[in-house]
Amino acid sequence: MRVLVTGGSGYIGSHVCRLLLERGDTPIVVDDVATGRAERVQGMVLHRLDVSGDGAVARLADIMRSESVAAVIHFAARKQVPESVARPLWYSRQNIGGVRNVLDAMVTAGVPALIFSSSAAVYGDARGVVAEDAPTEPVNPYGRTKLAGEWLVADAARAHGLRAISLRYFNVAGAGWPELADRAVLNLVPMVLERLDAGAPPRIFGDDYPTPDGTCIRDFVHVLDIAEAHLAALDSLSSVAVPHRALNVGTGQGASVHDVVEGLRERRADAPRAEVLARRAGDPAAVIADVDQIERELGWRAQRGLNEILDSAVSAWRGASG
Template sequence: MTVLVTGGAGYIGAHVVRLLVRSGRDVVVVDDLSTGTAERVGGAELVRLDVAAPGSAEALARVLRRRGVTDVVHFAARKRVDESVADPLRYYQQNVDGLGAVLRACTAEGARSVVFSSSAAVYGDVAGGLVREDAPTAPVNPYGRTKLVGEWMLRDVAATGALRGTALRYFNVAGAGWPDLGDPAVANLVTRVLDAVGRGERPRVFGTDFATADGSGVRDYVHVMDLARAHVAALDAMAGDAEPYRCLNVGTGTGTSVLQVVAGLSAAMGVPIATEVVGRRAGDPAEVVADPAAIERVLGWRAEETLASTLASAWDAWRHARP
């Protein structure tokens, strides 16, 4: 098995690359290094390429042919909601065209399976409770819509028999499997809190008037190592059965509020954290938590890490990057 990982120099991709390499699999990484770094791929071959650029399908096909790639894990995409709202065409070009190039290369060179990095953003506003894969998909921003279109593309290609596909819908990813692979972006709650505290500021809490136990928004936080293991499990499953396409949530099934995350980070850091409460953000639901029953049933996967270990690992990685 030779696995091509697009976006493998990024936060989540690098964890999957390291797990695959340590399991003895041959790995090649394709990344344009716009957000990732070459040091994260370790000993894997790195091909610098923007998968959404003109001619990328042909360039990817050459890599697949040269390395005898059997399977692909596709991470390469833009993922900031605010950016997608400000520049939707860029997001469709990067996320949809990029996946299209990957699928064209895979079908041309006979790759047998693709794992697609999707998102819980495909669900949009939810009514609360555990969210199953058969819940309505009504994304509320261009980023979420590009992920839903990507799922459709993969499902339709898989239906032709050209390859097998698994779309993994991530919930809130945090933590680090190794200190050198922490999340470098200040774009989610955990890194925003760490960044604010490091600058001597109070992290902002967007609303404490939700219908939740403490009034702050509740989300499902999954450790990046658990997420990486889900990708490996998806690859292994597609090698062993004939199911053409699956779509699976990756989450813990347990909700954690914003204020609970702040308290957990305070415990991990050993310092009190004072917050600034501001108004809700438009479109923020009160609670979004995964129902992980399907992925456990189909792949035998379940989250192993605790919230405390997730937050402690995020703090360790943050300190490692900023000694």
């Protein structure tokens, strides 16, 4: 199958492109390479395009037609929460405008199937084990762009006979291949590794939460598991009757910030001890995905645990800095 992958040179998108290629599909990448890296998709077709820009609908529709695209996976989005707070209008143009343009082009070119990158951020301040029918009350502009994106996908799917799945990722980490690793220092694992590189103590924000070790608990899911979920979702689209579904992608297991930090320290020589700082505003004690629905509907289940996530992240980081 020929699959248009927006944001394919990014961290998660490049893993999906690699898996598509491995199983004999053809990824066609569309990316402005603002936060991605062209070398991650070397040898693949790469169209450099801002999907939210003027004229993007016509360009995307042209690419879909000329490349005989059968389905789209839409990763392209900006994902930094503080930046979304500072620039909400730009985030709305980028993230909501981007998915709007992709949908418009799909309808124009007659492409019927879409997988949309959503996020657990749509649940906002949810706590505990979170199922798909939990209230969606995002607490920042980034999360709101993802929820608005889901709504748009659902409306367009219903109106135009598309089949679509929004995948709500929990805490993505690790690397399937060292060269595809996450280089942006925005999430816990890269943040800790960067501090350790600098010989500085990793930071834990709060150890007085009502959890077994006092630190926050999150659902860390290996990026390769996330990538495999996309293939399962893609394969399911030809046989489903419902226009749109939103599915959690996580492991269903929690790991504490303490476990992650100590796991990374153990993998590095002479790592300084972590320092504990005050809680950050807005961090819920525990957030874990309920994964029953994705397992039932796609037959997908995460295969990798925290050790594989940390091993792969550390060796990819070492490769990049060594």
